[in-house]
Amino acid sequence: MSALSRRSSVITPTITVANPAVLGMRGGVRLERGHWQGHEVFIKALSSSDPDFRVRFHHEGRVVQRLTHPAIVPLLAHTQEQLVFPFIEGCSLRELLDSRRLSVAEAVAVTQGVLTAVRFFHAQGVTHHDLKPENVMLLGGLASAESVRVADFGMAHDKRLKEDLHAGTRMGTPQFMAPEQFQGVRGDPRSDLYAVGGLLFDCLAGEPPHPDALGWLVGLSSERLPLPGPNELHPVIERALQRDPAQRPQTAQQMAALLSEAWAAICSPSTLRREQRRLKKTHA
Numbered sequence: 001m002s003a004l005s006r007r008s009s010v011i012t013p014t015i016t017v018a019n020p021a022v023l024g025m026r027g028g029v030r031l032e033r034g035h036w037q038g039h040e041v042f043i044k045a046l047s048s049s050d051p052d053f054r055v056r057f058h059h060e061g062r063v064v065q066r067l068t069h070p071a072i073v074p075l076l077a078h079t080q081e082q083l084v085f086p087f088i089e090g091c092s093l094r095e096l097l098d099s100r101r102l103s104v105a106e107a108v109a110v111t112q113g114v115l116t117a118v119r120f121f122h123a124q125g126v127t128h129h130d131l132k133p134e135n136v137m138l139l140g141g142l143a144s145a146e147s148v149r150v151a152d153f154g155m156a157h158d159k160r161l162k163e164d165l166h167a168g169t170r171m172g173t174p175q176f177m178a179p180e181q182f183q184g185v186r187g188d189p190r191s192d193l194y195a196v197g198g199l200l201f202d203c204l205a206g207e208p209p210h211p212d213a214l215g216w217l218v219g220l221s222s223e224r225l226p227l228p229g230p231n232e233l234h235p236v237i238e239r240a241l242q243r244d245p246a247q248r249p250q251t252a253q254q255m256a257a258l259l260s261e262a263w264a265a266i267c268s269p270s271t272l273r274r275e276q277r278r279l280k281k282t283h284a
Contacts, residue, residue: 014079017043028053033087040087041076057083060154062161063126071117073137073151088149090141093199094133097206104229106143107203108263110136112256113148114196119252121150122189125159129186131195132176133202157187174213179243182217190245193255197240197248200259204228209241232265 017034020043024031028048034041046057061078068074077084093110096102102110114136121128128135130152137149155171157164170182178194185191201209205228215221224241227234236258242248249255 012077012079014081015077015084017041017082017084029057036076036084039076040089042085042087044083044085046081056154059161060152060156063156063158064153067121067124067126067153069117069120071113071148071150072121073149085151088137088139088151090138090147092134093136093138093143093203096138096141096143097133097202101206102143102203104204104233104266107200107229108233108259109145110138110143110148110203111196111200112259113145114150114199115252115256115259116145117148117150118189118192118196119256122192122252126153127157127187127189128153128192128195129155129157129181130172130176131192131199132173133199134173136199159187174217175208175210177213177217178245179217179219180245188245189252190248190250193240193248193252194242194245196252196255197237200233201225201228201237201241204233230266232262233259236262 015036017032017036020032020034022030022032025047026044028046028050030045030047032043032045034043044057044060046054048054048057058078061075061083064072064075065078073085073088075083075085114131118128118131128150131150135150135152137151138144139147139149141147164186170184172181174182176195176198178188178191180188181191181194198208205225207225209224210216210221211223211225212221216223227237229237236255239258240248240255249258
């Protein structure tokens with residue numbers, strides 16, 4: 001069995017990584033790149049001595065160690081001081097969006113790739129709680145469903161763990177955080193579907209839906225940017241971004257089906273002819 005297909009089920013002694021290069025710091029975690037067992041790896045190295053922070057650090061390892069899926073960045077090793085992952089050659093979705101706007105086909109494909117991962121980890125009882133372009137890696141920098149690799153389960157809720165370390169907290173990224181998550185609700189898979197709706201919006205518009213994300217979350221602002229992309233996608237985005245979880249798609253499978261139906265409508269001959277007429281008028 002290759003190193004890249006292994007999963008660490010227990011905390012092991014610290015491993016030695018060859019040619020480590022520090023990529024930066026994130027809180028009490030040092031981010032490194034290096035080589036281990038013949039493979040290029042990405043390492044989260046614990047640098048904080050705070051007991052609570054150390055517990056939260058190891059929480060991610062316990063969650064992701066059992067998530068074996070092609071669309072999820074796998075955990076290779078979990079030591080007392082390290083979480084070791086394969087280094088994904090490519091870029092994050094955020095880096096790609098910072099360089100250019102995605103086409104409709106690319107936006108739909110990437111979102112379907114994310115939903116494939118979401119469907120899997122929801123079936124394992126895991127809610128990510130921090131889905132955003134920064135946590136979606138794209139193998140080879142390609143905007144395709146097959147290139148998607150979901151990362152960073154540090155805020156995740158896992159029904160199989162006896163204790164939720166983040167219970168009652170408002171952890172998350174406001175631009176992609178569902179209102180109920182902001183209120184401290186944990187473990188509702190529909191919170192992730194809200195985030196996927198925000199991610200699709202960002203892919204199409206080049207920015208998240210709410211200019212004042214915190215104001216939206218606390219109910220002080222209702223401002224939202226116009227729905228981007230073809231009209232056929234608008235009902236999917238609108239439904240995913242509903243404040244009430246009961247009004248959203250209820251499962252990742254359902255949202256993927258709605259997105260597939262919308263894409264089929266976009267690709268229908270009548271829609272393509274209508275788009276061609278629109279483009280002719282635009283450039284006339």
